[in-house]
Amino acid sequence: MTRGFRPLFGLLRPHVGAVVLVLGASAASSALALAQPWLAKHLIDDGLIARRMDVVAASCGLMLAAAVLSLAMGAFNRWHYLTLSGTVLFRLRERVFGHLQRLPPSFFARRPTGDILSRMDGDVAEVQRFVVDTVLASVNAVLVLVGTLAVMAALSPELMVAAFVLLPVQVVAVRRLRPRLETLTRRLRERSAELSGFLVESLQSVKLAQVVGSQPRDAARFAALNAGYLAELRRAELFAAVAGGIPGLLNGLAAAAVFLAGGALVMDGSLTIGALVAFTVYLGRAAGPVNTLLGLILAQRRARVSLERVADLLDEPVAVVPPADPVALPADARGAVRFEDVGFSHGGERPVFSGVDATLPAGVKVGLVGASGIGKSTLIDLLHRHYDPHAGRILLDGIDLRRLDPAELRRRVAVVAQDSPVMAGTIAANIRLARPEASDDEIGRAAELAEIGHLGLETPVGERGLALSGGERQRLALARALLQDPLVLVLDEAVSAVDADSARRIAASVDALFAGRTRIVISHHADILDGAALVLELTSAGLIRRPTESAA
Numbered sequence: 001m002t003r004g005f006r007p008l009f010g011l012l013r014p015h016v017g018a019v020v021l022v023l024g025a026s027a028a029s030s031a032l033a034l035a036q037p038w039l040a041k042h043l044i045d046d047g048l049i050a051r052r053m054d055v056v057a058a059s060c061g062l063m064l065a066a067a068v069l070s071l072a073m074g075a076f077n078r079w080h081y082l083t084l085s086g087t088v089l090f091r092l093r094e095r096v097f098g099h100l101q102r103l104p105p106s107f108f109a110r111r112p113t114g115d116i117l118s119r120m121d122g123d124v125a126e127v128q129r130f131v132v133d134t135v136l137a138s139v140n141a142v143l144v145l146v147g148t149l150a151v152m153a154a155l156s157p158e159l160m161v162a163a164f165v166l167l168p169v170q171v172v173a174v175r176r177l178r179p180r181l182e183t184l185t186r187r188l189r190e191r192s193a194e195l196s197g198f199l200v201e202s203l204q205s206v207k208l209a210q211v212v213g214s215q216p217r218d219a220a221r222f223a224a225l226n227a228g229y230l231a232e233l234r235r236a237e238l239f240a241a242v243a244g245g246i247p248g249l250l251n252g253l254a255a256a257a258v259f260l261a262g263g264a265l266v267m268d269g270s271l272t273i274g275a276l277v278a279f280t281v282y283l284g285r286a287a288g289p290v291n292t293l294l295g296l297i298l299a300q301r302r303a304r305v306s307l308e309r310v311a312d313l314l315d316e317p318v319a320v321v322p323p324a325d326p327v328a329l330p331a332d333a334r335g336a337v338r339f340e341d342v343g344f345s346h347g348g349e350r351p352v353f354s355g356v357d358a359t360l361p362a363g364v365k366v367g368l369v370g371a372s373g374i375g376k377s378t379l380i381d382l383l384h385r386h387y388d389p390h391a392g393r394i395l396l397d398g399i400d401l402r403r404l405d406p407a408e409l410r411r412r413v414a415v416v417a418q419d420s421p422v423m424a425g426t427i428a429a430n431i432r433l434a435r436p437e438a439s440d441d442e443i444g445r446a447a448e449l450a451e452i453g454h455l456g457l458e459t460p461v462g463e464r465g466l467a468l469s470g471g472e473r474q475r476l477a478l479a480r481a482l483l484q485d486p487l488v489l490v491l492d493e494a495v496s497a498v499d500a501d502s503a504r505r506i507a508a509s510v511d512a513l514f515a516g517r518t519r520i521v522i523s524h525h526a527d528i529l530d531g532a533a534l535v536l537e538l539t540s541a542g543l544i545r546r547p548t549e550s551a552a
């Protein structure tokens with residue numbers, strides 16, 4: 001087939017044995033189905049016309065046996081095939097999921113969740129439908145067709161010509177329809193992605209819609225998207241019905257041609273009635289596989305569109321590549337961070353920052369300030385290696401971050417971000433994410449220090465933590481970082497949503513607890529930065545050292 005299907009073949013390779021088994025079973029089942037009309041010919045010519053009841057009875061018995069066996073083989077085959085194709089397709093979905101897990105935050109900022117869902121669900125299912133139904137049917141079709149044609153040729157070569165003069169017309173007709181089908185399919189899949197994108201997006205922000213009163217507009221937009229999808233669906237179905245009807249029409253013509261030519265042959269005695277009957281039965285049987293194969297040409301296009309949409313996700317570049325041979329942090333690592341002339345851009349015209357150069361000594365509290373939107377959080381994203389700098393490098397204890405195992409880096413550097421991600425589940429489960437093997441006592445202690453314990457560790461936090469207040473979410477994230485016991489702790493506006501008294505108290509207990517470890521504290525509030533040995537301001541000219549009280 002085409003280049004588009006290559007990912008599927010790659011996934012099939014480990015299952016060659018199973019593929020051969022399925023094809024063998026398919027061949028056996030087809031051979032049994034082929035025996036039927038031949039037995040009918042035998043029954044008519046050698047039984048009925050020769051007036052031999054024993055032959056009639058024997059033929060009927062054999063027909064029955066062939067039918068039952070063929071059914072059993074077919075079921076066996078389908079089951080095996082489903083297992084095989086299901087395995088392959090789920091592997092594809094897992095591969096896409098694995099790839100998505102490595103993509104940077106900017107990908108998820110750019111790509112609507114609904115679009116990703118639609119590709120991983122709808123498009124993968126479309127490919128599966130193709131692989132399960134169409135390909136299996138086609139393999140069967142080829143086998144049945146080859147067998148049927150062989151028997152038909154044995155019965156009467158002349159009738160073969162009459163039956164298949166029209167086949168080239170069919171092939172040409174279907175090939176001409178193909179590009180149009182591809183366009184229709186792509187549009188249909190895009191409409192479907194828009195629809196799920198809209199749903200995911202708007203269901204996540206119902207509150208915003210209520211606040212700004214946009215529900216009527218949203219409802220209208222939903223209706224318009226639905227109408228658009230339905231219109232596209234109708235167009236595609238109408239096209240499929242017309243395109244699908246053409247082979248049937250041509251089959252009818254072929255049958256008429258066979259009866260005309262066959263009737264003449266029977267009348268001048270060069271063909272038996274049994275042979276003509278058997279031939280027309282085989283012709284009817286051949287029509288099925290021919291249509292299946294013509295349909296395959298169309299279905300292949302549809303599946304290719306979907307497969308390309310899935311491959312799009314696989315083609316998304318990962319922002320950071322883990323080193324093949326990572327360097328371990330030394331056992332006496334202290335958490336010294338060095339930015340060396342670091343520059344980074346999100347791909348826009350202007351870089352977010354450039355020429356960022358600073359040394360953060362190990363074991364001290366460093367304040368990081370700067371105007372909103374200047375790039376502080378982005379700098380931390382670089383330190384956590386969600387992206388690599390486009391210029392310069394970042395070192396942890398003298399080792400370039402690119403040489404460390406990202407998993408180790410993220411274990412040793414804990415970041416409590418502005419909008420700390422919280423997962424559905426209990427408070428305890430959320431804290432435990434940082435260190436799954438932690439004891440209940442350790443989790444309890446982390447929760448107490450972050451002042452979240454009083455809520456009850458088994459309290460569910462709701463999807464994305466929406467059942468918690470903003471400050472509670474932040475304290476939960478802080479508890480997670482405390483449990484992680486990192487070398488470097490980054491607090492990026494980590495207590496911005498907590499009341500001033502609690503914020504000061506939490507900041508003080510973090511300072512007490514992490515005294516002697518590197519702390520990078522980003523805050524717009526001066527008292528959170530109390531006791532910082534060094535305050536750096538991020539400006540468009542890079543990192544500038546600001547005088548601190550303790551340094552002054």
Ligand SMILES: Nc1ncnc2c1ncn2[C@@H]1O[C@H](COP(=O)(O)OP(=O)(O)OP(=O)(O)O)[C@@H](O)[C@H]1O
Nearest residue numbers: 105106109346352371372373374375376377378379
């Ligand atoms: N995924 C992205 N794609 C493009 N631009 C982005 C992306 N993420 C952030 N930016 C831009 O990068 C700049 C720096 O953002 P960043 O979040 O680092 O600022 P900040 O200093 O942390 O601000 P604040 O104090 O408000 O938290 C902003 O102008 C922002 O619009």
Ligand SMILES: [Mg+2]
Nearest residue numbers: 376377378418
């Ligand atoms: Mg920020």
